[in-house]
Amino acid sequence: MIDLIREIMQTLRNNKLRTILTGVAVSWGVFMLITLLALAKGITDDFEQDVMGKNMTRLRVFGGRTSVPWEGNREGRRIRLDEKDLHTVPSGAKEYVEDVTTNIWGGSSVSTKDAKVNLSYSGVYPSAAKEQQIDDKMTEGRFLNQPDLDECRKVVVISDYYAGQLFPAEGESAVGKTVIINGLAFKVVGVYKSRWNRDVYIPFTTARLMASDRKDLGELSVNLKNVMNQEDGEEAEKQVKNILAKNHGFSPDDESAVWISNYFTNALQAQQGLGILDVSVWVLGILTLLTGIVGISNIMFVSVKERTHEIGIRRAIGAKPRKILIQILAEAVSITLIFGYIGIVMGTAVTQLIDHIFNESGMLGNPTVSLTIAFEVTVVLVLAGALAGLFPALKALKVKPVEALRDE
């Protein structure tokens, strides 16, 4: 084995420049493969962290306008979601619906004596903390609770970003302070810190009192249960829509009476998309690598041709055909492996760099190469190298020992 490695090193050194030039193509292919894989992994991880992490088993429903006449009502009628929906949806679709919440958007600014930010508020239920993924991100105080809603309290939860703007004095806590929303004084009860979210939350009941149209809920958030696959998600959506159609008198097939955004089926589709991304990255990377492999195969052909006389000599002095075959194959695999690993190192370095740069802005999750990928790439390299060397090696096998007697 050591002898074989020595033999290979000797022949590779013998054609340094040519070996390097050929190898660079393989390095490039592996580099591309690694970089693409890492980026794809980054995107997938990011998606899983930031999208899948949220409560995805829910529907958001908005009122729209009917597009077809139904039960004596003409088309173009506006549908307003109301309190009745809040109760009939969970009771009518028990199988799939966990609960239904809503929120009301309103206002245009939040201010203190000294500062003002242009920002609307969101009137929510306590469960919004979980839906918005801020339940574990409270840095001070608490989120809204049931008593807040029951008593229509004028309390507010804000993000640390706006807390800092509204109360710029250093070391000052926002909790317990008063802010003005729509001319009313609200007490800050909690501050949260989130990368994505900077909304202002007040109790739903308080927001409804402040709203001009107290009946219109604007939006329903339907939390689902028992949904496992695409079909469940679609069925749940259909059931919810049927209940709303009955409540408001529109055709269950009306496409525009209510707008339903099905987070669950969307997420499933996105996941499928990411699966396709992963596959296409492998395909692209391997195709790039293939050009490198073809280069190696080519150069091995040239090498075998050049060394016909040498192979003849080796055969004449007693090399068995198998030895020649193994040597050519091993040479191809060695070049592929050596330069492949150079590509891995470069690819890893670049992805680490990208990771470092983008980690700040949070564009990509964690675009690094795992050990599994490195192992998979090694297997690919050995197979590719063997494939590259196979045909040149078979050609070398055809060299007869008589070649040794021919003049160079």
Place this chain on the structure above:
Amino acid sequence: MNEIIRLRDVNKTYDGAVPLHVLRGIDMSVEKGELVSIMGASGSGKSTLLNILGILDNYDSGEYFLDGTLIKNLSENKAAEYRNKLIGFVFQSFNLINYKNAVENVALPLFYQGISRKKRNALAMEQLERMGLADRAHHLPGELSGGQKQRVAIARAMITDPALILADEPTGALDSQTSKDVMKIFRQLNEEEGKTIVIVTHDPGVAAQTNRLIRISDGVIAPDSPGTPEIPQLVISQ
């Protein structure tokens, strides 16, 4: 009778548009310890005979015994094994591997026997010392003179202690002085170690330094140069 080479009615025809009957019933033998030359004009079948003697090519009919073993229709593996163990080749153009130094070249036949690097390099050094090339052991062939290269090649041929040294125009690429030196080595190996050596040449000066001359013409052994040694002569020379 201690025959190293025994050919009986060996025929060889090259297929083609016009089949070429190159060897037409060769009968010859070489005794152990002989130094024999084979001469012939180009096209006489000399090279084909050399290929067959060196197990580099097959023949169509007849029998070839090398050191008591019938060499006929061998597999590539078996042929390689016999070449490795029974025959030491010396070529006109030396046929050293140009990126291997002298020791590595000499040791190469042992590499194919699976002998460890340490042991085969030690044996190779021994051979080089005998050829007076110990100080050139780590030079590449490109750094050696023609005579030195041929001595390295002879060392390589000797390293497996083969039954037969087969030399193809060993002085063809050398000047007259170096040719004499190389021939001297062959004679020494023959006289001092009893090596059986067959030299294929077209140089009468080389042939004259061998103990017996076999002429080949038109695919048969010429009548004036018997293919088998004359027993009395051999007895005298021993």
